[in-house]
Amino acid sequence: MFSHAMPRIVLARETDWDGWRAATRAHVLAGTPPETLTWSIGATTADPRPEGPFPQAGGSFGVPRALVALAAQAIQARAPDRFDLLYRLVWRAQAGEPVLEQRDDPELSRARRLALAVRAEAHRMRTHLRFLALLHPTPTLYLGWYVPAHFVLEANAQLLARRFAAQRLAAPSLAVARFAILTPDASAHWDGTNLHFGPGLAATLVPNDVALAAQWRDYGPDILAAARIGTAIPQAEALDEDPRPPDRPPIGPVVLPFQRDSALIAAAEDASACRRCPLGDKATQTVFGEGPAGAALLFIGEQPGDQEDIIGRPFVGPAGQILDRALEEAGIDRRTIYITNAVKHFKFTPRGTRRIHQTPEAPEIQICRFWLDVERVQQRPRLTVLMGATAARAILGRPVTIGRERGRAFRLPDGTQGFITVHPSFLLRVPDEDSRAREYAAFVADLREASRIATEVA
Ligand code: SF4
Structure with missing residues (x-):
């Protein structure tokens, strides 16, 4: 993932948290200064993915847990400089600088603003996500469409999968409900047991619910075939969700035909x-x-x-x-x-x-x-x-x-x-x-x- 002349890290996708952590760890230990590193995404760069291992310096270092949690949220922001920004903060923290205590530090302020924007957008997605219920073939597939301002699909899909699973536990007689959430960046698919992530769909193809259902009929199998199993963002650090009081049941899929004027x-x-x-x-x-x-x-x-x-x-x-x-x-x-x-x-x-x-x-x-x-x-x-x-x-x-x-x-x-x-x-x-x-x-x-x-x- 890096070249020897000028380290260039190519992450697998916009929310490649594991890739960013591995690269950050290796380069901090190797003493690679932030200004000599460049970051990009494999799927969006015209350059081939560089071959070669990370630098192999031994040792270890620690940074505050709060900084790791901040990075896990900020990395989901739609901001091209976020990988570099977060590396800089880790670089400074491992050198002993109390970055989290420097309230007016511009890099820390920017990371916090990005994390706040991610949390707000994640909340909004959960509030606004709506589904079409496709009854055939069974079991019912709840098909959702959303255009996220930040890369919050993966973490939110994990929360939603937990809600679907909780609903089933509360009413075991219900058939297993599946969901597919499509966005222009990527898609998430819950088959009742596993969560899969696949490619997205261009927003211009989905002007309304009728078009969404038609697109799914035409391209759903292709999208599913290209999907990978897995969770990219660690749940505990990625997004916080207020615990729901016990007297309120878990929120289930809301079927709501929704047409903007x-x-x-x-x-x-x-x-x-x-x-x-x-x-x-x-x-x-x-x-x-x-x-x-x-x-x-x-x-x-x-x-x-x-x-x-x-x-x-x-x-x-x-x-x-x-x-x-x-x-x-x-x-x-x-x-x-x-x-x-x-x-x-x-x-x-x-x-x-x-x-x-x-x-x-x-x-x-x-x-x-x-x-x-x-x-x-x-x-x-x-x-x-x-x-x-x-x-x-x-x-x-x-x-x-x-x-x-x-x-x-x-x-x-x-x-x-x-x-x-x-x-x-x-x-x-x-x-x-x-x-x-x-x-x-x-x-x-x-x-x-x-x-x-x-x-x-x-
Ligand atoms: S009038 Fe136009 S420019 Fe002024 S606040 Fe409204 S939208 Fe903005």
């Missing part, structure tokens, strides 16, 4: 180049709303945060995770709602290596209302849930005191129904635990009420 797909493309206000110049990308066409509930927040800006999807960061939990407790499946923000670009102030959130101002909210109107007109929800003061101001055109107006339906200027509640990020800022628990319960109660109203309006 084609006009909104086009609008999202147009918005990706929007420069109607100055916010578009500083942020990474436009974060448009998402959800199925014709969703009964439309949720509006303030603006994308740091994680949303990197991943390009709404409510995938810390506030999104609180919202997901509250939605689940309120009995609302996030896959059935449309969710967006009043302002589509992240507004922030740089501070060292961090980006500090700034509240958008009235003119920015007003200008970005253009896109919000496109989403609302196209979705025509039964109820629009305004989360926080910015969302309420965007729709009502006036300052709103949330505590006074939350929790009940009212008529919006366009004749449809609106509902106000707090923004989930507010719950992150409540200082003491008791108040936080009280505010969280009030938020869940608001969501339950919103769901009830949306059902009644129907």
